[in-house]
Amino acid sequence: MGSAILLVSVVLLLNSPVGFCGCFKRIFSFGDSIIDTGNFVRTVSTTPIKELPYGITYFNRPTGRVSDGRVILDFYALGLPLIPPSIPEEETSPFPTGANFAVLAATGLSPDYYTTKYNFKMPSPSCLDLQLQSFRKVLARIAPRDAAARSLLGESLVVMGEIGGNDYNFWLLDRSHPRDTPSQYMPDVVGHIGAAVQDVIDLGARTVLVPGNFPIGCVPAYLNSFQSNDTSDYDQNGCLVWFNDFSQKHNQLLRQENPGVKIIFADYFGAAMQFFQNPKRYGIDDPLVACCGGDSRYHTSKGCDKNTKLWGNPAKFASWDGMHMTEKAYSIIADGVLNGPFADTPLLKAC
Numbered sequence: 001m002g003s004a005i006l007l008v009s010v011v012l013l014l015n016s017p018v019g020f021c022g023c024f025k026r027i028f029s030f031g032d033s034i035i036d037t038g039n040f041v042r043t044v045s046t047t048p049i050k051e052l053p054y055g056i057t058y059f060n061r062p063t064g065r066v067s068d069g070r071v072i073l074d075f076y077a078l079g080l081p082l083i084p085p086s087i088p089e090e091e092t093s094p095f096p097t098g099a100n101f102a103v104l105a106a107t108g109l110s111p112d113y114y115t116t117k118y119n120f121k122m123p124s125p126s127c128l129d130l131q132l133q134s135f136r137k138v139l140a141r142i143a144p145r146d147a148a149a150r151s152l153l154g155e156s157l158v159v160m161g162e163i164g165g166n167d168y169n170f171w172l173l174d175r176s177h178p179r180d181t182p183s184q185y186m187p188d189v190v191g192h193i194g195a196a197v198q199d200v201i202d203l204g205a206r207t208v209l210v211p212g213n214f215p216i217g218c219v220p221a222y223l224n225s226f227q228s229n230d231t232s233d234y235d236q237n238g239c240l241v242w243f244n245d246f247s248q249k250h251n252q253l254l255r256q257e258n259p260g261v262k263i264i265f266a267d268y269f270g271a272a273m274q275f276f277q278n279p280k281r282y283g284i285d286d287p288l289v290a291c292c293g294g295d296s297r298y299h300t301s302k303g304c305d306k307n308t309k310l311w312g313n314p315a316k317f318a319s320w321d322g323m324h325m326t327e328k329a330y331s332i333i334a335d336g337v338l339n340g341p342f343a344d345t346p347l348l349k350a351c
Contacts, residue, residue: 024207026098026152027076027083029159030131030196031211032166033104033324035073038064038085040104040126048305049104053292057314057327066104068291068314069327073100073159075334076209078348086134094142098156101131108164108189117185120177122170128163128196139203150204158200161211164189164250168213169323172243173225179242186250194257212251215269217243218276220290220298220322227297237276238288265344271336275318275329282332284318291317291326298322 029035041050041064048054054062058069064085065071074082077097086099093099105124114120143149167189168182197208216222217240226233226240235241248269255265279287289297291314292304300322302308314320318329336342 024155024157026156027080027159028098028135028156029073029083029100029102030128031102031161031163032106033066034162035071035100036064036066036102036104037071037073037083037100039087039102040064042087048303051306053310066324067320067327070330072330072334075331076159086138090134090138095138099138101135103131105166106131106163107166108192109167118181120171128192132196132199153204154206156205157207157209158205159209160193160197164193165213173221175225187253190250190253190257193254197257210254212254213247215239215244215247215272217241218288220288220300220319223288224296224298224300239276267342268333271333271342275332283316285316287318290319290322292321
């Protein structure tokens with residue numbers, strides 16, 4: 001998923017003179033398919049994401065978002081136009097309201113890390129380091145002096161992720177390697193995200209949102225791939241216990257990064273679990289099945305494209321294609337952070 005999948009811890013630096021929603025002049029973001037708003041589709045000639053039913057709910061056309069509509073970043077652009085993807089205008093745009101550097105399938109660590117250390121080939125060349133390189137290039141062009149760059153970033157929100165989920169997804173869903181290995185390299189993934197946060201702080205950022213991983217044990221692609229006859233493998237919501245525990249471990253480590261920075265933590269795990277524990281409250285029929293694609297138990301045996309089946313109104317689903325969420329699910333999670341109670345201080349009150 002682009003790493004994506006469900007739990008996100010949010011970091012807001014409290015020494016910022018600006019607040020949320022309309023207080024920021026720009027948003028700069030990094031990540032994977034969870035918040036990619038059109039970068040990946042500019043790098044490939046053909047992909048189902050370029051066609052309906054992607055975008056069917058909000059835009060009525062495909063936009064490069066891996067969802068039926070808006071992704072979670074779009075809900076953070078309150079008071080600003082939706083944040084544009086960086087790749088189409090990387091060389092020319094002044095990006096007056098910010099830019100999104102996220103790319104579908106991006107990893108936190110570079111592909112070379114996995115090739116060298118584990119002889120494992122990650123299927124995507126995109127990674128956090130490359131996105132940061134692009135960001136520095138853009139920043140040097142639109143704010144060429146150090147003081148100007150620090151001023152610009154001081155008035156901006158930086159969203160560092162979600163990133164890192166694909167470092168686990170590609171390995172775990174491959175099924176040909178030991179399941180416990182990602183726990184060994186997890187500290188390196190988390191440490192690299194923490195280093196990236198420190199990099200943007202050093203450049204002048206004063207407000208940084210740091211998403212963690214989602215509870216992947218509730219994701220249909222995992223449920224389909226790791227079906228078990230042992231009822232102890234599942235929790236009371238039908239999610240896979242081992243994988244949710246794994247996600248929790250990642251997020252606990254992530255919260256320990258940058259210890260000198262005062263933060264507000266937003267519980268995306270809890271926000272997401274709302275619709276797994278009580279789906280009817282949100283008008284969701286079954287949060288463990290995908291809206292688009294496949295005909296198996298979790299509707300994930302085939303990917304989503306123009307020829308696959310939509311199993312109903314996307315607004316009644318939490319999962320869009322088995323790995324990525326619907327606009328409905330993203331809106332519920334975002335609301336839990338913007339308005340509470342899934343943030344120590346609701347971000348709408350952080351101004």
